[in-house]
Amino acid sequence: MFRKLFHHLPGFTVDQTPPAASEFDEPWRPVTWSGANKEDMLQKLRALQVSVPDVNRLNILLHGPIGAGKSSFINSVNTVLQGHNTTAALADSSAGKSYSFTVKFKYHRLKKGAPGIFYPFSFADIMGLEPGSSSGVHIEDIVHVLNGRIKSGYVFNPVSPIAEGNPSYNSEPSLKDRVHCLVSVLPADNISLISNEVIQKMKDVREKARNLDIPQVVLMSMVDKACPLVNDDLKKIYTSKKIKDKMKECRDKLGVPMNCIYPVRNYHEQVTNDLLQDVLILMPISDIIRFANSYVEDQVYTE
Ligand SMILES: Nc1nc2c(ncn2[C@@H]2O[C@H](COP(=O)(O)OP(=O)(O)OP(=O)(O)O)[C@@H](O)[C@H]2O)c(=O)[nH]1
Ligand SMILES: [Mg+2]
Numbered sequence: 001m002f003r004k005l006f007h008h009l010p011g012f013t014v015d016q017t018p019p020a021a022s023e024f025d026e027p028w029r030p031v032t033w034s035g036a037n038k039e040d041m042l043q044k045l046r047a048l049q050v051s052v053p054d055v056n057r058l059n060i061l062l063h064g065p066i067g068a069g070k071s072s073f074i075n076s077v078n079t080v081l082q083g084h085n086t087t088a089a090l091a092d093s094s095a096g097k098s099y100s101f102t103v104k105f106k107y108h109r110l111k112k113g114a115p116g117i118f119y120p121f122s123f124a125d126i127m128g129l130e131p132g133s134s135s136g137v138h139i140e141d142i143v144h145v146l147n148g149r150i151k152s153g154y155v156f157n158p159v160s161p162i163a164e165g166n167p168s169y170n171s172e173p174s175l176k177d178r179v180h181c182l183v184s185v186l187p188a189d190n191i192s193l194i195s196n197e198v199i200q201k202m203k204d205v206r207e208k209a210r211n212l213d214i215p216q217v218v219l220m221s222m223v224d225k226a227c228p229l230v231n232d233d234l235k236k237i238y239t240s241k242k243i244k245d246k247m248k249e250c251r252d253k254l255g256v257p258m259n260c261i262y263p264v265r266n267y268h269e270q271v272t273n274d275l276l277q278d279v280l281i282l283m284p285i286s287d288i289i290r291f292a293n294s295y296v297e298d299q300v301y302t303e
Contacts, residue, residue, distance in 0.1 A: 022229060027238035033279055041282040045081070046112070048289060050120050051297040055176045058121040058292040059107060061145060062219075063205055064185035065198050066128030069221030072266035073185065074108050074123045077285055079267045080278045081110055081119065103127050105145065105154045121289055127156045129201045139201060143208050144169075148177025175299055180292035182209040182216045183284075184254060188226035188246045188263065191253065199253050206254065213298070215291035218261045219284060220250050230265075234276040237263055262287075 050058060062070040107122040126145065127137040140161035144150045154168035162169050170177060184202055186194070209216055224231040227242040237243055247261050262284035265277055 022241050023236065023239045024241065024244075025239075028244065029238045031235075031238060031279065031283070033235055033276055035275060038275060038279050038282060041279075041286050042081070044286065045119065045282075045289065048120060048293070051293055052175070052300050054174070054300075055180075055296045056120060057107075057109075057118075057176070058180045058289060058296065059148075059178065060121060060123045060181045060183060060288055060292060061179040062123060062125040062183045062185055063129065063142065064202065065187070065194050066130060068128070068185040068187045069219075069266050069268075070125035070128075070185045072268050073183075073219060073221065073264065073281075074125060076264070076267040076281050077123060078108070078110055079273065080281050080285070081112075083273055103156055105150055105156060106152050121292065124152075127158075129198050129205075139204055139208075142205050146179045146182070146205075146209055146212055146214060148173030148175075148179070175296060178212075179209070179214055180295050181288050182206070182214050183288060184216065184218045184256075186218065186220055186250050186253070187222040188220045188243070189222045191246060191249045194253070203254060206256075213295070215295050216256070216260065217284060217288050217291065218250055218254060218256050220247060220261055220263045221266055223263045224265050234265060234274075234280060237280065 050056065062073060064070055105124060105126065107124045109122045110119040111117070112119050124145075126142060129137065137156050137158070138161040141150065141156060144162060149170050150162060151168045151170055154162065154166075164171060182205070184206065206216060223237060223243055223246075224234075226246050227236075227240045229236045229240050230243060243263055247258060247263060250256070250261050251258055264281055264284060266281075267273075267277065270277075
């Protein structure tokens with residue numbers, strides 16, 4: 001306003017710099033948004049066989065703050081694989097919730113065409129990490145899950161971790177019971193609001209997984225909420241500066257390299273599949289499954 005009024009006066013120079021662009025000219029990570037690429041990724045998943053005969057299924061564990069979109073991601077994987085809307089791991093839409101909806105530990109199997117046939121990988125999400133030591137899931141419980149000591153169906157107790165002797169406690173876990181890839185989920189629209197305590201818990205879990213050599217991936221959900229450009233056109237995911245900034249925030253908070261962070265838009269309102277959304281979800285799934293498979297292979301063949 002001030003500039004507008006006085007810019008004609010001698011000695012008053014107007015800043016001619018154009019406003020910073022919100023987009024890069026070229027995507028900084030290549031994506032092939034075609035139906036053929038989607039089919040190719042789906043075909044590889046359909047053909048997948050676990051490299052180790054004793055491991056019939058790859059176990060993928062998702063962890064992260066309450067409402068980060070963990071259950072929605074599992075539903076999204078199912079939706080992409082089935083080609084239609086599903087509700088395998090119930091997600092909760094109640095606004096502003098401060099408790100976690102997912103309290104039961106369960107690996108969700110993914111149906112593969114014919115009845116009774118499942119993909120050789122499954123996903124579990126762990127009850128949201130909450131600030132304070134007396135709420136949310138205990139770090140000891142997460143470590144038990146990583147080691148395969150907690151059986152499917154266990155309901156987490158926020159007061160105390162599982163005890164030996166509990167019917168859901170597996171005292172002799174083997175490679176097939178362990179977690180084969182750990183996925184940390186952060187919401188793009190809210191990263192800065194996540195408490196340091198929750199971030200520290202996530203880093204602790206990551207460190208425990210690292211000690212067990214478990215491969216790790218970070219998913220950044222809610223990209224549509226974080227960036228209007230991406231909300232309008234998902235193809236702008238790797239040209240949006242906002243999204244790259246949010247990914248850098250994830251990198252700095254968790255201390256992970258950019259190349260293991262994947263932005264996704266979960267299925268949560270739509271009932272029909274969208275090609276762009278499917279491709280963006282299939283990219284991390286393909287890598288997660290590949291990392292998990294090579295982890296079990298390494299555990300057996302390099303010992
Ligand atoms: N716009 C948008 N909403 C999403 C996305 N992912 C999840 N949601 C919504 O966010 C809310 C929380 O998602 P959930 O999947 O229940 O989150 P969660 O991490 O499983 O939460 P807890 O089990 O409570 O720890 C739900 O209302 C979802 O519909 C996304 O990518 N974009
Ligand atoms: Mg959940």
